[in-house]
Structure formats: structure tokens, C-alpha cells
Amino acid sequence: MGEHWSGYIGSLHVHWDTLITMWFAMIVLIIISLILTKNLSIIPTKMQAVSESVIRFFTNNLKEVKDGEKHIPLVASLFLFILVANLMGQLPLRLIHLKNGELASPTNDINLTAALAVMVLIYYLFYGFKEKGFKYIYHGLGIEGIITTLVDILEMITRPLSLALRLFANILAGEILVSVVLGLFALAAPVPVMLFEIFVAFIQAFVFMMLTIAYITSAVSNEH
Amino acid sequence: MEDVKTISDLAQLGAGLAIGLAGSGAGLGIGIGLKGLMDAVARQPEAAGKAVGFFLLGAALAEACALYALVVALMLIGKI
Numbered sequence: 547m548g549e550h551w552s553g554y555i556g557s558l559h560v561h562w563d564t565l566i567t568m569w570f571a572m573i574v575l576i577i578i579s580l581i582l583t584k585n586l587s588i589i590p591t592k593m594q595a596v597s598e599s600v601i602r603f604f605t606n607n608l609k610e611v612k613d614g615e616k617h618i619p620l621v622a623s624l625f626l627f628i629l630v631a632n633l634m635g636q637l638p639l640r641l642i643h644l645k646n647g648e649l650a651s652p653t654n655d656i657n658l659t660a661a662l663a664v665m666v667l668i669y670y671l672f673y674g675f676k677e678k679g680f681k682y683i684y685h686g687l688g689i690e691g692i693i694t695t696l697v698d699i700l701e702m703i704t705r706p707l708s709l710a711l712r713l714f715a716n717i718l719a720g721e722i723l724v725s726v727v728l729g730l731f732a733l734a735a736p737v738p739v740m741l742f743e744i745f746v747a748f749i750q751a752f753v754f755m756m757l758t759i760a761y762i763t764s765a766v767s768n769e770h
Numbered sequence: 771m772e773d774v775k776t777i778s779d780l781a782q783l784g785a786g787l788a789i790g791l792a793g794s795g796a797g798l799g800i801g802i803g804l805k806g807l808m809d810a811v812a813r814q815p816e817a818a819g820k821a822v823g824f825f826l827l828g829a830a831l832a833e834a835c836a837l838y839a840l841v842v843a844l845m846l847i848g849k850i
Binding site for chain 1: 837
């Protein structure tokens, strides 16, 4: 853990293990969504009922946001991608030996989580400026207005930082915990820990989604 | 203190202190949250499902603070 199989594409420094597992997670998601949306009908089949209830989960969470339906693509893909990526850490992929590093969940690389967090930052800044224009960042020239603006600018750094670090550290801590317990008492003891990690995978995907929704809400709603 | 010879020895001490202090803080936070959950469920058992959802969200947020310290500790002992 913590080590990655580094390489170069041109002058870009890449982590091959993260790339492979990330594309694996994306391919799994794409294939599942293609299968689920193949034969849509008014009277839903079992598969369609399942996928509709997944979409209803997102609409329910976005109910209180202004024009919530608009944000479903980002929020749903973030949740599903992070969930699949986290769950991949529990597959026995590390039996495949690499030069260094290992095939685990791609979210144990801070570069990936930071990319997701910066994407969320750009998204909510865009909708904030679109909704309120220049007033989104400008709160007047009084002392309170200037302090609010400074706090807003500070939040642009702390929010993506905490989003990225939270997801990364949770998944990394899970992998460290599993390997420590594996060294302590192999075969039997890691099983409950790995079950707990599946639970953590759901919780972290949910937390990332809820914080994204909260940031979008604070960007588009008018509190004053 | 004779065994402490280099900066990296002190860094390991710092890593242990960081994760210990942060862990106790996160444990306190989750405990307070659980107390609130118990109070709420005892007062209004029918709202248990919703309250548990909020508790899990808050527990994950509190736990993340300890994990920031884990990242710092791993940095101190040079694993990242």
C-alpha cells in the first residue's frame, strides 16, 4: 500500500495500477448500465425496476435542491463510480503480482480522489456563478463583505482538500487494517474486517455524494 | 533519551502521538454522536431509521478527522 507502479506516457507521470483498476471500474459500470437500459418498457421488468429504484434514490436526495433533476448526472456518476471503485478493493485482485504496487481499489490513490474533488469544485463554482453572477463571490465592500469573500476563497481550497483526503484516507486505512489483521491471524480474522470495509465503501460513496449535494445547494440557493 | 539518535526516530514518536491523539478525539466525537442517536431513538422510536442515517453520515465525518492524522503519520514515517 502507498506504493504505485509508476510509468510515463510521453512526459506525463502515471500510476499504471490506478489506471487499470479505474478503467476496470468504469467498464463494469458502463456494461451494467448498457444491460439495464437495453429493453425499456412502460411495464417495468425486474431489472428495470431495480435501476429505476436506484435513480429514485438520487432524485430523493436531490429533492430539496433548486432544479435538482439537473444535477443527477454528476451526482449519480460520482456515487456509482466511487462505490464500484471502493468495492473493487475487496476483490482478490492483488493475487496478480505487479512490479511494485498492487491492484487494489483505485481510490487509494490520492490523485484520483483529488481529481474527483476538483471536478466537484469546478461544477459548483460554475453553477454558483451561473445562478448569482458576480454576486456569488462579491458581498459588498464593508468589513463583513470582505471577510465573507475571504472565507469563500478559503473554502474553495478546504472543501476539495477535505473531500479528497477523506475518501483517500478511508480506503487506504481500510487496506492497511486488512493487511495488519492478515499478518496477525490469517484466513479467519480478516473476514469480518473485509465485511466492514464493504460497509465503509457504501458509507464513503454516500458521504461524498451528500457533501457534493450540500456544496451545490450552498452555491445555488439564496440564503439572504 | 539515549536511543533517540536521528530526526526519523523523533518522527516515529510524532506519528504515534498524531494518530493516538486524533483517534481519541474521533472516538469522543463518535461517542457523543451515538449518545445523541440513543436519546433521539428513545424519545421517538418511529424516527429511528432516519436518525441512524444521519448518525452514520456524522460518524463518517468524525472518523475522517482521525484519518487525516493517519495520512500525516504515514507521511512522517515516510510511507507515502
